[in-house]
Amino acid sequence: MYNRSLRRQTGQSMVALGLIIxxxxxxxxxxxxxxxxRMELAKEQLRxxxxxxxxxxxxxxxxxxxxxxxxxxxxxxxTAIATFQQNMIIGTSLATTSQAxxxxxTPNANQALLYFxxxxxxxxxxxxxxxxxxxxxxxxDGAFGLVPAFGKFLGLGTTTVRATxxxxxxxxxxxxxxxxxxxxxxxxPVTFIRRQWNPAKAKIDYIVPPTxxxxxxxxxxxxxxxxVIGPPAIGSSxxxxxxxxxxxxxxxxxxxxPLNFSEARGMPGAAPGLRGTTNVGSPPGNCPPGTxxxxxxxxxxxxxxxxxxxxAFAGTSSGAFRFPDIATVVEAARGNLENNTVxxxxxxxxxxxxxxxxxxxYQAAYFQAAAANIHPLGDAxxxxxxxxxIMNTNTDAHFCLVAFTSNAGTSATNTYSASNIDGNYxxxxxxxxxxxxxxxxxxxxxxxxxxxxAALPKTVAISGTNIGDAVNTAVTQLxxxxxxxxxxAIVLFTDGEPTSGGPLDSDPWTxxxxxxxxxxxxxxxxxxxxxxxxxxxxxSETAILNDTNSDPNAGGMAAIxxxxxxxxxxxxxxxxxxxxxxxxxxxxxxxx
Numbered sequence: 095m096y097n098r099s100l101r102r103q104t105g106q107s108m109v110a111l112g113l114i115i116x117x118x119x120x121x122x123x124x125x126x127x128x129x130x131x132r133m134e135l136a137k138e139q140l141r142x143x144x145x146x147x148x149x150x151x152x153x154x155x156x157x158x159x160x161x162x163x164x165x166x167x168x169x170x171x172x173t174a175i176a177t178f179q180q181n182m183i184i185g186t187s188l189a190t191t192s193q194a195x196x197x198x199x200t201p202n203a204n205q206a207l208l209y210f211x212x213x214x215x216x217x218x219x220x221x222x223x224x225x226x227x228x229x230x231x232x233x234x235d236g237a238f239g240l241v242p243a244f245g246k247f248l249g250l251g252t253t254t255v256r257a258t259x260x261x262x263x264x265x266x267x268x269x270x271x272x273x274x275x276x277x278x279x280x281x282x283p284v285t286f287i288r289r290q291w292n293p294a295k296a297k298i299d300y301i302v303p304p305t306x307x308x309x310x311x312x313x314x315x316x317x318x319x320x321x322v323i324g325p326p327a328i329g330s331s332x333x334x335x336x337x338x339x340x341x342x343x344x345x346x347x348x349x350x351x352p353l354n355f356s357e358a359r360g361m362p363g364a365a366p367g368l369r370g371t372t373n374v375g376s377p378p379g380n381c382p383p384g385t386x387x388x389x390x391x392x393x394x395x396x397x398x399x400x401x402x403x404x405x406a407f408a409g410t411s412s413g414a415f416r417f418p419d420i421a422t423v424v425e426a427a428r429g430n431l432e433n434n435t436v437x438x439x440x441x442x443x444x445x446x447x448x449x450x451x452x453x454x455x456y457q458a459a460y461f462q463a464a465a466a467n468i469h470p471l472g473d474a475x476x477x478x479x480x481x482x483x484i485m486n487t488n489t490d491a492h493f494c495l496v497a498f499t500s501n502a503g504t505s506a507t508n509t510y511s512a513s514n515i516d517g518n519y520x521x522x523x524x525x526x527x528x529x530x531x532x533x534x535x536x537x538x539x540x541x542x543x544x545x546x547x548a549a550l551p552k553t554v555a556i557s558g559t560n561i562g563d564a565v566n567t568a569v570t571q572l573x574x575x576x577x578x579x580x581x582x583a584i585v586l587f588t589d590g591e592p593t594s595g596g597p598l599d600s601d602p603w604t605x606x607x608x609x610x611x612x613x614x615x616x617x618x619x620x621x622x623x624x625x626x627x628x629x630x631x632x633x634s635e636t637a638i639l640n641d642t643n644s645d646p647n648a649g650g651m652a653a654i655x656x657x658x659x660x661x662x663x664x665x666x667x668x669x670x671x672x673x674x675x676x677x678x679x680x681x682x683x684x685x686x
Contacts, residue, residue: 129242136184136240137255140206143181143188144236144259147174147208151232152261156488161480163487164225170232171210178208183238194237201239203252209235215262215490216539228539230490231262266583266681267534267576268485269494269568271502271561272478272550273588274471274529276339277329279319279555280589280627281469281667283400284334285407286315286322286343287424288393291441298445300421303394315394317405320627327630328590333555334399334468335461336525337512343394398423399464415459421445423460431456468555470625470667474587475550481585481674482550485681486543492580494534494571495546498564499557500594503531506545510556528552531567534575560594561586561638562605565620565651569612582618583681584659585674586651589625591634604647606638610654611646619659621677622652626665636663 151174194207212229402410430442515522592602624635640650
């Protein structure tokens with residue numbers, strides 16, 4: 095009996111012990127399961143915080159107007175960290191989160207680290223260095239030092255949980271239609287000169303003639319081209335650099351042009367021709383025409399850019415090349431300061447200061463300095479380049495550049511042939527001037543950014559304005575060469591109104607509106623920028639470019655095209671950059 099009782103007590107004790115052990119095992123299993131679930135929750139919360147960080151970084155990168163890629167990407171990282179810090183993991187604030195030096199770096203207990211990489215989507219998402227413009231995807235690797243709630247009971251230490259998230263900038267194909275018509279340099283400071291021989295002094299005289307409107311004691315012919323010429327609202331065809339088209343200073347039917355150019359063109363009974371009948375050396379180096387007092391007082395033989403930027407030239411230098419007076423500028427522009435032979439034979443030696451000596455490269459130095467003072471073309475080129483840079487930095491953009499004058503460019507090497515100085519002066523020669531089309535390329539990574547950036551500053555002011563051909567070309571490019579799934583947009587920059595027609599209609603205005611209709615049918619917005627160089631052009635520019643009247647026969651191109659396009663009227667050249675930046679922001683919003 096006793097043994098049976100002892101066995102019963104022993105059995106009960108074993109059962110009790112088993113129950114106790116089971117309780118502890120079950121408790122341990124429960125606690126371990128709790129910790130596992132808690133870890134999964136921490137991972138999910140970490141992933142959510144990383145998602146928010148990567149999305150905010152991509153948004154910051156896309157909306158930046160910084161031209162510095164490194165600065166834009168650094169700002170995106172800072173934005174991601176700030177966003178991540180607003181979150182919590184298992185009740186622990188992430189406010190002290192910092193950036194990790196390496197992807198494998200381990201955070202301290204209850205602390206978080208973020209490691210960032212920028213990836214190239216066109217190269218199998220390979221990481222690129224900070225500042226590389228190909229880094230269009232930002233990857234955020236987050237790590238958090240999770241302290242187990244019951245770690246001291248289970249013998250567990252701090253566990254690192256990790257999560258990864260990526261955010262990408264928008265993909266857009268954009269065509270920039272860039273106006274290079276003749277009036278686009280009307281704000282260039284120039285001087286008109288009558289260069290003639292003075293036999294009494296055996297030297298060249300350089301006379302700035304009065305304008306006809308102010309004759310004989312009125313304003314002299316120097317200052318902005320538009321102010322001196324006094325053209326209609328659409329602007330002047332006279333250009334500061336080749337092709338100068340000097341005849342248009344007083345073309346038939348343009349009564350507002352103050353300079354009488356007829357005698358300078360060598361018409362019967364008039365003074366000798368534009369540059370003189372006797373040439374020495376390679377044109378335009380030559381002897382001066384006529385004698386003192388010959389010809390009408392409004393006649394001129396040369397027009398040069400005031401390379402010091404002043405309305406009346408006051409002198410400047412460019413490296414080893416000195417330009418103390420307007421005489422030196424004229425002779426440098428003609429090529430008469432390149433060597434001693436032409437310097438003497440062209441009589442330039444009699445006209446410039448005695449301190450000026452011939453030096454190879456004088457003419458090139460003049461043209462380089464002149465190009466820096468061509469306005470507003472130079473300002474528009476710079477603003478357009480900054481627009482391309484912003485889009486290239488902040489989005490996954492592919493670019494098409496459509497330069498246009500009387501016609502839109504048809505290839506990267508497309509040119510417009512014209513006389514350098516004037517069609518009435520054959521000795522000045524002729525050249526082929528670039529009017530490029532940088533075609534859109536759908537191949538992944540073929541952005542055309544560098545090509546378009548290089549092409550823009552090579553354009554010059556020339557001929558008419560065919561807005562319709564430019565927009566129609568852009569529509570064709572976007573329809574045929576866009577990437578699948580990308581959003582599309584056209585940005586049209588012009589300083590005037592349509593003056594040339596075709597291919598959609600012979601009437602310039604109807605042609606432009608029909609091109610806008612083609613954009614509308616293709617779902618492509620047209621963002622229009624109208625630079626008004628004078629108040630009188632504003633009504634007609636607004637009529638053809640506006641975003642309020644969508645009538646295809648009488649409306650504005652932005653409105654006709656629809657799809658969110660906008661019209662921007664710019665009355666100050668200084669506002670061009672801000673306008674292009676504004677459109678860049680509009681485009682980013684369009685594709686988000």
